[in-house]
Amino acid sequence: MIDWDNLRFFLTAVRAGNYSAAAKRLRVDRTTVGRRLERLEHQAGVPLFEQGEDGYHPTAAGRRVLGVADRIEALVAELEAGLEREAKTEQAELRISVATELGSEFMPELAEFARAHPHVQLRISASSDPEEDVITRKCEVGFCLVDQIPRHLRGTRIGTLRQAGYASEAYLEERGRGLPPQDYEWVRCSNSSRVRAMKQWDDIFCRTVRVSAYVDSWPALRRSVEQDLGAAFLWTFVADGNPALHRVTPLHEELGVGLHLLVRDDVPMDQPTRAFMSVMVPRLSQRIALKLPEE
The missing domain is CATH 3.40.190.10 (Periplasmic binding protein-like II)
Known part of the structure; x- marks a missing residue:
């Protein structure tokens, strides 16, 4: 059985003109090229090269092998290009x-x-x-x-x-600005909440602060503040980008x-x-x- 990899060495040797140039293109040593071509001739059962006045040339059998190898190379290249396109578009x-x-x-x-x-x-x-x-x-x-x-x-x-306490512009207009945090109504996490960080933020205040609502999810917490229900601890990277929200507590480094x-x-x-x-x-x-x- 003829090995395609040996055919590839044969194609390169014919195109390069000699073993040394082929070895350089294939990034192997000259001995490897010679060994591969000897193996190919053994697989083919006939000589593939003959010596002429200006060096070695393919025999008649070698030219037939060369033509087939050239077509195989083109088919392999086409196959690889198609597979690459499919890989890029495959979901x-x-x-x-x-x-x-x-x-x-x-x-x-x-x-x-x-x-x-x-x-x-x-x-x-x-x-x-x-x-x-x-x-x-x-x-x-x-x-x-x-x-x-x-x-x-x-x-x-x-x-x-990081987190800090925030309230909406409308809420602060009604309740007053600059008050101690305990003077505001707060939206807090319900006891059933599985959101660990929300519980952590919430625990910095004692349980006696006035509560306007309990929630158990981040979307509900944020939305409740935006809808003027009270103050709550929000992510600074979210709340600082909302001009309608204002910080009502210092930044709590320990809550990062x-x-x-x-x-x-x-x-x-x-x-x-x-x-x-x-x-x-x-x-x-x-x-x-x-x-x-x-x-």
Whole structure:
């Protein structure tokens, strides 16, 4: 049986004119070229080269082999080009778990990625434990709120998310500006909430503050403040970009939490995952780097 790889060496040797030039093009030594061509002649059962006055030339059999090899090379090149085009257009799925505390805040960046990579179909899920989702292979990438990367995971720290108390312009017009935080009504997390960071923010005040509403999700918390129900602890990178919201407490450094994009440490990233990480890391770093207003 004739080996295509030996045919490839034969084509290169004929085109290059001698073994040394062929070896250079193939990035092997001259001996390897000679050995491959000897093997091809053995497989063909006839001599493929003959010596002339100006060097070696293909025999009649060698010319027939050369013609077939040339057509095979063209077919292989056509096949590779077609497969490459299919790889670029074939739909790939990328599963993403987003910490519930983040809600849909990064949807603009996710949508931007989806538009730029139409062959990657995103499957986005909110999760109370995206780290566990990555570990158990429920997703390929997790938007995780952790200070230390858990075992079995690897990835990139985007930065630190901070929280502060905010109220709406309309609420402050009615209640008064510059009051002690305890003088405002607060939207708080319900006891049934599984959102860990929300409970942490909420616990900095005693249970005797006036409560206007209880919620158990980040979207509800943000929306309640925007609808003038009272003050609440919000992500600074979100609230500082909303001119209708104003900070009513100092920045609480102890409430910061790390934002990471994480994958399993024992699974090589495929092309969609690598593309997602390379695009999202700088975009998210830019997004959360908004400056807090001066005190």
